[in-house]
Amino acid sequence: MAEVLQNYINGQFVKAHGQDTIDIVNPIDAQTVAVAPISDEDDVNAAFEAAVAAAKIWKRSTPAERQDALLNLAEGLREHRDELVEAQHRNTGQPKEQIGVEEVDAGIDNLKFFAGAARTLEGKAATEYMSEHTSYVRREPVGVVAQVTPWNYPLMMAIWKIGPALAAGNTIVLKPSDTTPESTLLLAKIAGEVLPAGVLNVVLGDGGTGALLTEHPVPAMVSITGSVRAGQAVAKSAAAGVKRTHLELGGKAPAVVFADADLERAAEQLIGFGTFNAGQDCTAVTRILVQDSVHDKFVELLAAEAKKVSTGSADDSENDYGPLNNKRHYADVCSKLENIPSHATVVTGGKPVEGSEGFFVEPTVISGLRQDDALVQEETFGPVLTVQSFSSEEEAVELSNDVPYALASSVWTSDHGTAMRVSRDLDFGCVWVNTHVLLVSEMPHGGFKYSGYGKDLSLYSVEEYTRVKHVMHSLEV
Structure with missing residues (x-):
C-alpha cells in the first residue's frame, strides 16, 4: 500500500486538513509509490504561524x-545520503548515481558555502557622512519567506532556496512540486534535528496550494523556480501585497559552435549536456548554432554521439538519463515531436522509447528548423536539440538572442577574441566557453527577460x- 505523506510544520509531521490527495508516480514504470495531500488554507495558515513564531528566535x-x-545540516545530508537518493529516485526516476553526485553531494557543498556566507555580509563603513552624526547600515533578514520548488531537481532546488534564506536569518514555508x-520531506526531517521548530516548514499540494502561499499576507518575499506561467502568476499575486519576488524561470539555451572549435569534443559534450536529466534543465543545451562551413559535418557528429546515449531501461544503472517526470509533461513533449514542421529533418530520435512502461523519450537531434518555429522559440524541456546554421559572428549572436528566454548559453571556439566578444554580446545570465551547464556554489545563477530575475x-x-x-546616531547628548 502506498505511503500517505504528511506536511512538516513546527518541527513535526502532521496530517493535512485538506481532504483531497495526489498520487505520486514513479515515472520509470508509472506505478503509484505514495499519496500526498493537497494542503488547504488551514494547513498554510498553520505553517506560517509556526514560521512567524520561529522568526522571533531565528532572526x-x-x-x-x-x-x-x-x-550540521550538511553533515545530516551526508549521513542520510542513501535515503535521500532512494526517496528522490521513487519520484523522478533519475539514475541513482546522478542523484547522489549531482544533488546530494552538490547540495552538501552548497550548504557548506552558505554556512560561510552567513558570516560575510557587508555594508558601508560606519562613519560621519554628516557632521556630528554617525551612520551605519544594518543588513537584516526580510522575515518569513514563501518558497516553491520544481520537479526537475527537487532536492537541489530546495537547498538552493533554503540555504541562502537560512544563512540570512529568515524562516521558511516551502512547497515542493506535487x-x-x-526528498524535500526527508530534508525537512533532517533539518528538524539542527534547526529550531518552525524555522523550516514544508506543505504539500498542487498549484492551488502554491497560490495560497504566494497570496498569504505573512511572507515578505516569495521565491519560485518554475515555468514562466507560474512565475507570472507569482509576480501578479505578490504585487497586491508589495512582496519581494525572486523568479528563476525557463530557458532556451543556445550553444554557438564556430568552425575553429574542437568539433568532436563539442559534439560529445553538447549531446551530454543536452540530454542530461532527460533535458529537464532550464540551462540545458537546446539550440545548437553552428557555423555554416562545418554544419553538415557537425550534424553527423551529433547524430553519432546521440546514438551512443542509453535510456529507457527499468534498471536505472543502464541509463545515461531517466524518464520525463510525469505523464502530462511526457504527453506535451511527445506532442511537440509529433508536430515537427515539414521543412525540418529529424536526424535521430524523435519519438518515445519503444517497449518502455515509463515516460522515456529518445535522444533527439533536429535540423532545418527556422528561427520562428516553436521548437526554436519555446521551451521543450526534453532530450531534444535543434541545429541551425550561421555565417557570421554577428548572425550567431542575433539568432542566439532572438528568443524570449535569457538564462544560459555557451560559446565553442579556439579563438580567445571570438570567445570574449561573443560572451560579451550574448544576452544571457550565464555564458560558458567550451563547456556548458557546470555550476559552482561561489558563482551566481539566474537569468534575464522571461527567464526571471534574482540570483541563486x-x-x-x-x-x-x-x-x-540605515541607522543614524546624533553625537550630541
Whole structure:
C-alpha cells in the first residue's frame, strides 16, 4: 500500500486538513509509490504561524550560530545520503548515481558555502557622512519567506532556496512540486534535528496550494523556480501585497559552435549536456548554432554521439538519463515531436522509447528548423536539440538572442577574441566557453527577460534574502 505523506510544520509531521490527495508516480514504470495531500488554507495558515513564531528566535541568532546549523545540516545530508537518493529516485526516476553526485553531494557543498556566507555580509563603513552624526547600515533578514520548488531537481532546488534564506536569518514555508515531494520531506526531517521548530516548514499540494502561499499576507518575499506561467502568476499575486519576488524561470539555451572549435569534443559534450536529466534543465543545451562551413559535418557528429546515449531501461544503472517526470509533461513533449514542421529533418530520435512502461523519450537531434518555429522559440524541456546554421559572428549572436528566454548559453571556439566578444554580446545570465551547464556554489545563477530575475547560489543569493536599513546616531547628548 502506498505511503500517505504528511506536511512538516513546527518541527513535526502532521496530517493535512485538506481532504483531497495526489498520487505520486514513479515515472520509470508509472506505478503509484505514495499519496500526498493537497494542503488547504488551514494547513498554510498553520505553517506560517509556526514560521512567524520561529522568526522571533531565528532572526536573533548570530551568524556563527547560523553557520553551525547549516554545517550540521550538511553533515545530516551526508549521513542520510542513501535515503535521500532512494526517496528522490521513487519520484523522478533519475539514475541513482546522478542523484547522489549531482544533488546530494552538490547540495552538501552548497550548504557548506552558505554556512560561510552567513558570516560575510557587508555594508558601508560606519562613519560621519554628516557632521556630528554617525551612520551605519544594518543588513537584516526580510522575515518569513514563501518558497516553491520544481520537479526537475527537487532536492537541489530546495537547498538552493533554503540555504541562502537560512544563512540570512529568515524562516521558511516551502512547497515542493506535487509530483516530487519525498526528498524535500526527508530534508525537512533532517533539518528538524539542527534547526529550531518552525524555522523550516514544508506543505504539500498542487498549484492551488502554491497560490495560497504566494497570496498569504505573512511572507515578505516569495521565491519560485518554475515555468514562466507560474512565475507570472507569482509576480501578479505578490504585487497586491508589495512582496519581494525572486523568479528563476525557463530557458532556451543556445550553444554557438564556430568552425575553429574542437568539433568532436563539442559534439560529445553538447549531446551530454543536452540530454542530461532527460533535458529537464532550464540551462540545458537546446539550440545548437553552428557555423555554416562545418554544419553538415557537425550534424553527423551529433547524430553519432546521440546514438551512443542509453535510456529507457527499468534498471536505472543502464541509463545515461531517466524518464520525463510525469505523464502530462511526457504527453506535451511527445506532442511537440509529433508536430515537427515539414521543412525540418529529424536526424535521430524523435519519438518515445519503444517497449518502455515509463515516460522515456529518445535522444533527439533536429535540423532545418527556422528561427520562428516553436521548437526554436519555446521551451521543450526534453532530450531534444535543434541545429541551425550561421555565417557570421554577428548572425550567431542575433539568432542566439532572438528568443524570449535569457538564462544560459555557451560559446565553442579556439579563438580567445571570438570567445570574449561573443560572451560579451550574448544576452544571457550565464555564458560558458567550451563547456556548458557546470555550476559552482561561489558563482551566481539566474537569468534575464522571461527567464526571471534574482540570483541563486553565491553571496548574491544571500543578499536577495536581506533588507538594508540605515541607522543614524546624533553625537550630541
